[in-house]
Amino acid sequence: MVKKVKSIVITGNGTNCEVEMAHACRLAGSDDVDIVHISQLLFGEKRLEDYHFLNLPGGFLDGDDMGGAKAGANRILHATVKNSGEKLHEQFMRFINDGKLILGVCNGFQLMVKLGLLPAFDGEYDSQSVTLTFNDSGRFEDRWVYLTINKKSPCVFTRDLGGVYLPVRHGEGKLVARNDAVLKRLHVRNHIVMQYSDHACRGPVMNYPENPNGSIDAIAGICDESGRIFGLMPHPEAYFHYTNHPRWTREELPEEGMGLRIFRNAVDFIRREIA
Amino acid sequence: MAHRIEVGFKQGIKDALGEKTARKIVENLNLTVDGVTTIEVYTIEGDLTDNQLEQIARGPLSDPVIQHYVIDRSLADDFTWMIEVGFRPGVTDNVGKTAREAIELLIGTSSNAGIEVYTSRQYVIRGNITRAEAARIASGLLANDLIQRYEIISGTDWDPAEGIKPYIPRVIIEDEPVTEEIDLNVEDTELQNISNTRVLALTVEEMKVIQSYLQDESVIAERRHVGLSDKVTDVELESLAQTWSEHCKHKIFNSMITYENEGGERTEIDSLFKSYIKNSTKEIREELGENDWCLSVFVDNAGVIKFNDDYNLVFKVETHNSPSALDPYGGALTGIVGVNRDPFGTGKGAKLIFNTDIFCFASPFHSAPLPPRILHPRRIYDGVREGVEHGGNKSGIPTVNGCIVFDERYLGKPLVYCGTGGIMPACILGELTHTKAIRTGDLIVMTGGRIGKDGIHGATFSSEELHEGSPVTAVQIGDPITQKKMTDFLLIARDRGLYRAITDNGAGGLSSSVGEMATLCGGCELDLSKAPLKYAGLQPWEILISEAQERMSLAVDPGKINAFLSLAEKMGVEATVLGTFTGSGKFHVCYRDKTVAYLDMSFLHEGLPTMKLRAKWEPPTHDEPDFPEPDDMGGALRAMLSRLNICSKESVVRQYDHEVQGGSIIKPLVGVVNDGPSDAAVIRPVLESYEGVVVANGICPRYSDIDTYHMAACAIDEAIRNAVAVGGSLERMAGIDNFCWCDPVQSEKTPDGRYKLAQLVRANQALYQYTKLFGVPCISGKDSMKNDYIIGDTKISIPPTLLFSVMGKIDDVRKAVTIDAKKPGDLVYVLGLTSDELGGSEWFALNGSIGNRVPVVDGERAKRLYLALSRAIDERLVASCHDCSDGGLGVALAETAFSGGFGMSVDLACVPSVGIDRDDYCLFSESQSRFVVTIRPEAQDAFERVMRDNVFGLIGGITQKRRMTVKGRQGNVIIHEDIDDLKKAWQVPLNF
Structure with missing residues (x-):
């Protein structure tokens, strides 16, 4: 049991959802929440090991100029922490080995797959086997989507969740696997956590706009084998209060937004299981 | 040596951009193609080994799951036409810059290792398309000649082994920096000639004011002292032209106007701005007395009002019409990131919390032949939409509200209104945030992007000045990520008290930003040779007035400069000390150790003579319609719902992120399936509180055909009633006026100038009347007075257009x-x-x-x-x-x-x-x-x-x-x- 749950939200170079992500961490009960600029990590002023919950928020890392989060992934892979000789990437690897939690949303999810943090078959967290690419529509879109949750997934973030309703806001959210074997394994080993669905959250749909990007098998979010590393295109931090819901003026909704459940699960898990 | 790395999609992977391009070729150009695929091309200069090139191609430049690449050969094969589109020299290449940084990090080299990356894109077209049609696709859809170059290659001539040779769009300027002296002791015609050839847009009268300033004995003596003669330098002349421009000084709004109404009654109006806009606000504030919630009006880059005891709200709306007419994408992108810097450069600087955009276009279905140099309205529509998408979304600012207005007269010039709101703590480290002060001795610091020839004389350029090898000076492409990195840094610097004052570099560049800041302490000494440049060869006057984007100017206490500069370096933001703020009373500019400008601050800012204009109102009369009441009223209603000014704008709205920052309460699309049209936006800028901000707009240019007085009244009423409709209240609502007019100065080109000026007078009279009555004060505004198109015998003037935007407060967003x-x-x-x-x-x-x-x-x-x-x-x-x-x-x-x-x-x-x-x-x-x-x-x-x-x-x-x-x-x-x-x-x- 930890006394204090400590969350870090990494920002800089084009991220833009850090404030609401930190807010969601706080509402979910995280005791300490720091928004940390990546330069603070690179200058050794902050270290990942001092936290339990790593949040990679949405945005446009380096403008997504060579593809979503490509340059951002390149930075984490190759940048060195000042005066230590250590690559920032090594801190990420240690963080994972310590069994801590990582949540990547939208651009943060793109960053994770391009780093190879997801799906990370056989515990290999540095080899890319899936990607997130341009929506079939060829355009960025902001719209709310229904999601069905794979109950068999080991994902700790979605425990006890049925369907969820969240906004997507991206131009590059279509998940593509390197080959059929990878796709099959995603299914078989229950890496698939979330899929775009119809309005009753009854199961995966391929038709636009319910599936907003043409993602293969309607995949919206995946986790690693441990279920502690999770990335998704929809924005759970954008639905922390009922007034975030697009129809809150016409529907009876609980005070707390559905997206917050994902953060609560994370914080509760840390409190319960991380020593 | 230069290398080309080409990246394309693997077999079986959908090329969404290619498919979208194919669709546009059909929709916009009425041509049919079998298919289009795209290939990204990176032309890399630098000393790189084969192994490094391989690493670069495999690493940051391509995605191993979906893409493949080739180095120094070509991917494209088996096509009818291939069109490769790249930038012209000097045009901002954002992807190229990111790629360079990624490569430097990958191979572990510094930024001075001489690596440069230039990007271009190949559109590989298959189908029954003639060469002429391919050329139409290139010039009419894929490339904008002003900023881009393209090559069209026929599939029949294509030799994949030969491929395409690397092309480097580097800027090469061999000129040595010199400062020219210009003799103004010449005839009037020659004065006009000087103004025209240098694109100064100064009148003979204005030139003569400068002439007589330089004849003043004491001025001459002081100039001698710093090594200048009695001739004006090009730096001084350009600086005066910028400061005295219509854009910066609002000459028409500040002119002396004799207005004659329909009864022949005459009124003298000493400045429309002071008499109507400023006065209304002043009277409203007086009436509010102790409860006055306006904090800073008309004096800064944006207006500031109180949100609550802890926070202030900041708001500004700008236009970027002419650049958007020439390059819709770049113009609109620069428009949005440009207006972002207004609230950001107000007081101590505000965090940006919303954008609101209003566009006025001709019909995208326009089918008549287009006059020369006019882009098709569909292209303007698509380009502007995309520019604002990239500018807004990538900056992480939600686009919460807006509209699109259609009228055929916007064919000559589209209007692109971009507005941005911000929030700032009312007080930081014991200092109020909405005011600005500078002390003598504070350092002049520029942060953000570098200076190039971008945007020099932007609005008045002509195409003849563009040629291969010379940078494009007129149009610019914004870089939202460079700006985001800068604003991330500056907000931290602000909260640590590392600078004293901040302002943005927009129109007029350093000349305006430093010149205006210097009025707060009484002078400055600026060394242009210290300014970081994008490429060598800029003349001192160009450095001073360049409107290159993503830059802020700051006043920094010398005691804090080290902390400021080291934080900047750490966060990857360029910051440079360019000089010192002084109390000398002089706008003193040097290049290295030589003085290149030495003007009295009072002359620079107050030397401009007031214009005298005449306005005459004659109410127009139109025929009353005589069509019968329709038999099919349901059909009539459907026809009305399909009108461009009424129909759904969902496809545009969806492409803007309207929810980032987490405070979205009333979204632009609402209703049972999230697609009904909202009247106004409500956001919650502080997530811990239920207090909210309401944003709405009013615009109705069609009424200008009858009477601009009522057009203005209706725009104000519309904005306010939209805000009230969602739960806003007149208790705390501030306005921004934004006038886009056609030239209202009587001349040979504008024989109806007096009427158009009368239209402007009447709109202002209504603005005074109704803002006062509603108690909704204007806190800032903007005017753009020359929205005409004149080429040959064709003249198109926009209908006089007032956008009235409001920002209000709602005490509890749960009641919206x-x-x-x-x-x-x-x-x-x-x-x-x-x-x-x-x-x-x-x-x-x-x-x-x-x-x-x-x-x-x-x-x-x-x-x-x-x-x-x-x-x-x-x-x-x-x-x-x-x-x-x-x-x-x-x-x-x-x-x-x-x-x-x-x-x-x-x-x-x-x-x-x-x-x-x-x-x-x-x-x-x-x-x-x-x-x-x-x-x-x-x-x-x-x-x-x-x-x-x-x-x-x-x-x-x-x-x-x-x-x-x-x-x-x-x-x-x-x-x-x-x-x-x-x-x-x-x-x-x-x-x-």
Whole structure:
């Protein structure tokens, strides 16, 4: 049991959802929440090991100029922490080995797959086997989507969740696997956590706009084998209060937004299981 | 040596951009193609080994899952045409810059290792397309000649082994920096000549003021002292031209005007700005007395009001019309990231919390031949939309509200209004944030991007000046990520108290930013040779006035400069000390150790003579329409819903992130399936609080054809009623006026200048009258006065257009209201009076008429209604509320119904009206200050009690059955339409 749950939200170079992500961490009960600029990590002023919950928020890392989060992934892979000789990437690897939690949303999810943090078959967290690419529509879109949750997934973030309703806001959210074997394994080993669905959250749909990007098998979010590393295109931090819901003026909704459940699960898990 | 790395999609992977391009070739150019694929090309300069190139291609430049690459050979094969589009020298290449940084990090080299990356894109086209058609695709869709170059390669001539040789669009300028001296002791014609050839846009009178300044003995003596002669330097002349430009000094708004009304009565107006805009705000503030919530008005880059005891709100709306006409994408992108810097550069600087954008275009379906140099309106529409998408989304600022207005006269010049709001703590480290102060000795610091030839004389350039090898000076492409990195850094620097004052570099560049800041302490000494440049070879005057983007200027206490610069370096932001703020009274500019400008601050800022202009109002008369009342009123309603000015803009809205930052309360699209049109936006800028900000706009240029006085009154009323409709209140609502006019100065080119100036006078008179009456003060504004197109015999002038934007406060966002009908059984009310006011209406326009009876705002009655409605909303009595604007009651009723997914049954006989004798007039009159509201039956009594001193009518109810049924004034059913058909009519026109 930890006394204090400590969350870090990494920002800089084009991220833009850090404030609401930190807010969601706080509402979910995280005791300490720091928004940390990546330069603070690179200058050794902050270290990942001092936290339990790593949040990679949405945005446009380096403008997504060579593809979503490509340059951002390149930075984490190759940048060195000042005066230590250590690559920032090594801190990420240690963080994972310590069994801590990582949540990547939208651009943060793109960053994770391009780093190879997801799906990370056989515990290999540095080899890319899936990607997130341009929506079939060829355009960025902001719209709310229904999601069905794979109950068999080991994902700790979605425990006890049925369907969820969240906004997507991206131009590059279509998940593509390197080959059929990878796709099959995603299914078989229950890496698939979330899929775009119809309005009753009854199961995966391929038709636009319910599936907003043409993602293969309607995949919206995946986790690693441990279920502690999770990335998704929809924005759970954008639905922390009922007034975030697009129809809150016409529907009876609980005070707390559905997206917050994902953060609560994370914080509760840390409190319960991380020593 | 240069290398080319080409990256394409693997077999079987969808090329969404290629498919979208193929669709556009069909939709925009009416050509058919079998398919288009795209290939990204990186041309890399630098000393790189084969191994490194391989690493670079595999690493940051390509995605191993979906892409493949080749180095120094070509991917494309088996095509009809291949069009490769790259940038011209000096044009901002954002992807190239990111790629360079990624490569430097990958191979572990520094940024001075001489690596440069230039990007281009290949469109590989297959299909039955002729060379001429390929050329049309290149110039009409894929590339903009002003900023891009392209190569068209035929598949039959293609030799993949030969491929394409690397092309480096490097800027090469061999000129040594020199400062020229110009003798102004010349004839008037020569003075005019100097102004024209140097694109100074100064009149002979203005040139003569400079001439006589330089003849002053004491001025000459002081100049000698610093090594200058009695001739003006090019740096000084350019600096004066910038500072005295219409853009910076608002000469027309500050002129002395003799206005003659239709009765021949004359009035002398000493500055429209002071008399009408500033005065109204001043009087409102006086009336508010101790409760005055305005903090900073008209003095800074944006206006500032109090949000609560802890925070201030900041708001500004700008236009970027001319650049958007030339390069819709770059112009609009620069427009949005440019206006972002206004609230950011206000007071101590504000965090940016919303964007609001309003575009005025000609019809995207325009089919007549285009005059020379005019881009097709569809291309403008697509380009502007995309520019604002990239600028807004990548900056992480939600685009919360906006609209698109269509009129054929925007063919000559589109209007691109971009607005941005911000929030700042009221006090940081014991200092108020909404004011600015600079001390003598503070350092002049520039942060952000580097200076290039971008945007020099932007608005007045001509194409002849562009040639291969010379950078494009007129159009710029913004870089939202460079700006985001800078603003991330500056907000931290602000909170640590590392700088004293901040302002943005926009029009006029350093000349304006440093020149204006220097007025706070009385002078400056600036060394242009210290400014970081994008490439060598800029002349000192160019460095001073370049409008290169993403830059802020700051005043930094010398004691804090080290902390400031080291934080900047750590966060990867360039910051450079360029000089010192002084109390010398001089605008003193050096290049290395030589003085290149030495002007009295008072002359620079107050030396401009006031213009004297004449205005004469003659009310126009149009034919009254004589079309009969339509037999098929349902069809008429559908036709109205399909009007470009009324129909859904969902496809545009969806492409803007309207929810980032987490405070979205009332989104632009609402209703049972999230696709009804919101009247206004509500956001919650501080996530821990329920206090919210309301943002709305009003714009109705069609009424200018009748009388700009009422056009302005209606724009103000529309903005306010939109804000009130969602729960905003007159208690705290601030306005921004934004005038886009056609040239109102009488001349050979503008023989009707006096009339157009009278139109401007009348719009200002209305602005004074109505802002005062509503108690909604303007806190900042903008004017753009030359929105004409003149080439050869063709002149197109925009209709005089006032955008009135409001930002208000809602105390509890949980009380906000949306437009959609909520439940069957709810009662439908019309609030406000409907009159025979169809002059300039959409209904008349649809029937080919203008008419004369323009809507007239009864301000007193409107204010009373708004206060009552605000109370009803605050007491949670209102289920839905929608304002009546374009298309009147008919459109508002239909939108309320189909947005809610319910039917509606109403009776026009119950609509409170005066002088209405036709059902179509009742349905489509655009009388102002009206709403359609729905009320739960149990709230009926309470609602009617709150409304009792106002005009309102209970006209029907919401039904489960999805039909809109309207009974005419004679009691017969005139509309019986499926709401899904109505919705479809509304959704189809701009669904691309």
